[in-house]
Every structure is written in C-alpha cells, then in structure tokens.
Amino acid sequence: MSNPPEEVVKGRKILDDLKKGDWPNFVKEAQKTRYPVDLYGASLALKRDLFTTGGYVSVPGAPTGILMRVTSRPDIGENANIVRVLIPSGNFVTSEMLDKLCDLADKYGVGMVHAISTGEDIEIPGIPKEKIRDFIAELRQNGYECGSTGDAFRATTTCVGSALCEYSNLNTEEFRDKFYDMYNDFAKYPTFPHKVKVKVSGCPIDCGRATQKADIGIVGSWKGAPEVDEKLLKNLNNEEIDGIVNSCPTGAIKRNGSSISIKGEDCTQCMICVRKSKGAIMPGKEKQFLIYVGGKLRGKKGPLTGKLFARLNSPEEALDIINRIVEVYIEQAARKERIGDMLLRVGMKSFMDMMKEVPRSMNSKDLRTNVFYAVNEKDREEIPRKVSKAVGGD
Numbered sequence: 001m002s003n004p005p006e007e008v009v010k011g012r013k014i015l016d017d018l019k020k021g022d023w024p025n026f027v028k029e030a031q032k033t034r035y036p037v038d039l040y041g042a043s044l045a046l047k048r049d050l051f052t053t054g055g056y057v058s059v060p061g062a063p064t065g066i067l068m069r070v071t072s073r074p075d076i077g078e079n080a081n082i083v084r085v086l087i088p089s090g091n092f093v094t095s096e097m098l099d100k101l102c103d104l105a106d107k108y109g110v111g112m113v114h115a116i117s118t119g120e121d122i123e124i125p126g127i128p129k130e131k132i133r134d135f136i137a138e139l140r141q142n143g144y145e146c147g148s149t150g151d152a153f154r155a156t157t158t159c160v161g162s163a164l165c166e167y168s169n170l171n172t173e174e175f176r177d178k179f180y181d182m183y184n185d186f187a188k189y190p191t192f193p194h195k196v197k198v199k200v201s202g203c204p205i206d207c208g209r210a211t212q213k214a215d216i217g218i219v220g221s222w223k224g225a226p227e228v229d230e231k232l233l234k235n236l237n238n239e240e241i242d243g244i245v246n247s248c249p250t251g252a253i254k255r256n257g258s259s260i261s262i263k264g265e266d267c268t269q270c271m272i273c274v275r276k277s278k279g280a281i282m283p284g285k286e287k288q289f290l291i292y293v294g295g296k297l298r299g300k301k302g303p304l305t306g307k308l309f310a311r312l313n314s315p316e317e318a319l320d321i322i323n324r325i326v327e328v329y330i331e332q333a334a335r336k337e338r339i340g341d342m343l344l345r346v347g348m349k350s351f352m353d354m355m356k357e358v359p360r361s362m363n364s365k366d367l368r369t370n371v372f373y374a375v376n377e378k379d380r381e382e383i384p385r386k387v388s389k390a391v392g393g394d
Contacts, residue, residue, distance in 0.1 A: 004038070008076060011041025033111035035126065036077030050076070056150045057081055057129060062136050063189055065146030069125070080110070080126040083135060084119070084147030086155065089173035090163050091116050100142050108135040120157035121147035150190040153183055158200040159207035161220075167274060168202030169287045170220025175200055175315050182319055186326070193333040197296070198322065203283055204269040210292060211306040215339040216325060217292035218318050221311075222284030225252075225264035226273065232280035233259065244281070247272045289315050293325060293351075294340030304340040307348060308362050328354045 004012075015037065018027045030037050043050045054070030067082040085101060087093050093116070101122055105113050110126030117123055127135055136146060147155045156179055159165065161172030179198065180187070186196075199214035201207055203221070210217030233241070245253045245260065252266035253273060262273075262281075273281045288311055295306030309325075312318055325339070332354060333342045343351055352359045 007042040007045045008038050010045035014044045015041045035110045035112055039071060039077030042076055059132050062146050064148050064150050064152050066132060067149055081129060081132060082123050082125045083127055084149060085122045086145045086147045087122055089158060089176040090160055104135060104138060119155045121155045148187045151192045151194055152190040153187040154195055154197045156198045157208055159202050161202040165202055167283055168220055169222055169283050170202045170289060170315055172200045172202050178319060192330060194336050194338050205271045212295055213297055214295045214306060216322055217295055217306045219290040221269060221288045221290050223286040223288045224284050225262040225267055226284055227282045228260060229280050230259055236280060244273050244276045247276060289318060291318050291321055294343040296338050296340045299338040300341045301344055324355060
C-alpha cells in the first residue's frame with residue numbers, strides 16, 4: 001500500500017507498540033501469516049471493528065458450517081470466510097488432525113487456525129468463497145467434516161466429563177457421540193426457526209455452561225445427599241470442616257462432632273461442599289440426569305437461564321426428549337425466535353402442554369434452577385419478612 005490511509009498509519013504505530021517486549025507476541029505471529037494486519041491495526045486506531053460477520057455462506061454439498069466475514073473497508077482488507085471443522089468429543093484432537101488442518105489453512109486460508117472455539121470446533125479463517133468447495137472436498141478426503149452454522153444444531157459442546165473429572169456423573173463424550181449419531185442431519189441442514197445450541201455437563205458445577213448458554217442443556221446429577229467419606233473427612237481440620245458447614249447456602253449440612261450429615265432434600269447441588277472437602281464429599285452414587293430448556297446469552301429478549309424441564313434416570317431418555325422439544329420448536333416458534341424466547345412468549349405451562357407433559361413444581365418454582373418462580377399468597381407475606389430478618393431488620 002503506497003499511500004496508506006491515515007488510520008492504517010496510526011494502526012501500524014499501535015501494532016509496533018504492541019510488539020515491544022521479550023514475550024511471545026500475537027502481532028509478530030499474525031504478521032507471519034496472510035492475515036490482514038493493517039485492517040486490524042486500523043480497527044484499533046478507529047476503536048471499532050472493521051470486520052463484520054456478514055451472515056452465513058452455503059455452497060453445494062455444505063449447507064452449513066461457513067461464516068461470512070465482510071469488511072467495511074475493502075481498500076484495506078478483503079472479504080473472507082471462516083469454515084468450521086467438527087472435532088472429536090471432549091476436544092481430544094490428535095496431532096495428526098491438527099497438522100492436516102494447519103496444512104489446509106496454509107493452502108486455502110491465511111495460514112491461521114483458531115484452535116478450539118467456545119463452540120467446540122476448529123475454525124479456519126480467511127478462505128475466499130471461490131476456494132471453499134475445494135477446501136471442503138480435501139477436508140472430507142482426509143476423514144473430517146464441517147461444523148455447523150445457521151439455523152441448525154450448532155456444534156454440541158461438553159465439559160471433559162469422566163475422562164478427566166472425578167465429579168462427573170455423566171460420560172459427556174459418549175453422550176455427544178450418540179447425539180450426533182441421531183441428529184447429524186439437523187446439524188448439517190438448517191431447518192429450525194433459529195439456531196439451537198445443545199451443551200452437556202457432567203456435574204452441577206456446569207463447566208459446559210449447559211444452564212447458561214444452551215437452548216437444550218443436559219447435566220449429570222444425583223438423587224439425595226452427596227456421599228460423605230468419613231475416613232477422608234478426618235484429614236480435614238476443624239476450621240476446614242466448619243468452613244464446609246457454614247458455606248452451605250441452605251443449611252443442609254450439620255456437624256456432629258468430627259463428622260457431618262447432609263439433608264438431601266435441602267441440598268441444591270451447588271457443589272461448594274464438594275469443592276471444599278478435598279475428596280471427603282463427592283456427588284451421590286444414585287445418578288440422575290437433568291435436562292434444561294431455553295438458556296441463551298443473546299436473542300430478542302436478552303440473556304435467559306435455562307429452565308429445568310425434567311429429571312431423568314438415564315441419559316438416553318434425554319435424546320428422546322430433545323427430539324420432542326425440536327418438533328414443538330419447529331411447529332410453534334416464530335422465525336428467528338430462540339427456544340427461550342418462545343418459552344417467555346407462550347409460558348411454561350403452555351410449553352408443557354405442547355410437549356404433552358404434566359407441569360410439575362420444578363418447572364415453575366425451583367429457586368436455583370428456574371427463573372419462573374411461582375409465589376403464592378403465603379409466600380408473598382413470608383418472603384419479605386424472612387429477607388428483612390436475614391439482613392438484620394425487625
């Protein structure tokens with residue numbers, strides 16, 4: 001660029017400042033690729049992103065998996081696209097796969113790989129539209145497949161589950177594999193009113209953010225109280241045991257000398273005691289699986305927490321319920337309406353009727369897991385009094 005615009009000149013000075021220091025530097029690494037660093041620098045100078053998503057791209061044989069990247073300043077950087085690549089469950093990407101994707105990124109893209117995104121896929125940025133079909137053909141020749149975009153099942157994300165986590169009550173990787181065995185077409189072909197995200201967590205800590213970001217979330221849980229190992233409990237000092245007892249938000253834990261007891265019906269499975277106990281308290285052995293609906297961060301009505309839909313005895317039951325939820329969603333949702341937005345519009349009771357399910361108390365008044373909290377007349381009088389007393393009032 002012989003006579004660069006003023007914002008490019010300012011941007012280059014900012015990038016030079018960012019390169020100072022002895023540590024590994026992202027600007028230096030980006031300059032080794034074909035990424036339009038001048039566009040990035042100009043964005044920093046102008047304090048606004050010159051790239052926009054631009055929607056989705058569909059090419060023959062790949063109706064989903066491709067994001068359009070459009071620049072508002074084509075004089076500085078060209079339009080390009082990002083192709084998502086589906087990766088193995090649990091993010092267990094082999095070095096062979098990563099090596100091949102790096103080769104494809106050099107050949108078709110700008111020489112960058114977005115290693116593992118929050119959507120649990122790998123993204124190859126900077127592929128021109130005329131090269132996308134060749135990229136996908138070579139990707140499939142090597143045994144790999146596109147991820148998902150658009151109004152389809154997005155890439156199903158999981159925590160590491162029982163592969164690495166001692167708290168997990170659900171084999172999240174196995175569940176994700178079974179999910180794709182059943183619903184792969186719904187991920188490949190956009191047929192929904194809007195996108196649907198399915199997320200899976202092995203325990204109520206919810207590292208997979210199934211209750212926060214998922215239209216449909218599955219969480220490994222248990223029935224009753226957590227398990228207490230009295231031998232390991234003896235390794236804790238008095239201060240540590242008191243810390244566990246006092247940290248329980250519902251007062252479900254009581255101390256009896258050097259031991260403790262936990263009242264299962266008062267346990268909200270917040271996992272605080274489990275994390276504090278150094279292995280002395282663990283998730284209960286009688287497994288249970290929770291399914292949530294309607295969570296999201298964005299959409300017409302803003303962020304929504306997932307609503308507890310059902311408690312199940314096996315993860316396979318969740319696969320059947322997912323199919324039923326999708327059928328209702330396709331029939332009842334408005335265009336570009338997420339599941340959570342639909343629930344707010346029609347109400348939880350109507351949704352349960354559509355699902356041919358009898359509404360239960362957990363669908364409307366579970367304080368920890370549900371934003372739909374039903375208040376009766378007695379609660380209306382008692383709750384303010386309890387809150388006032390809790391904060392030192394009369």
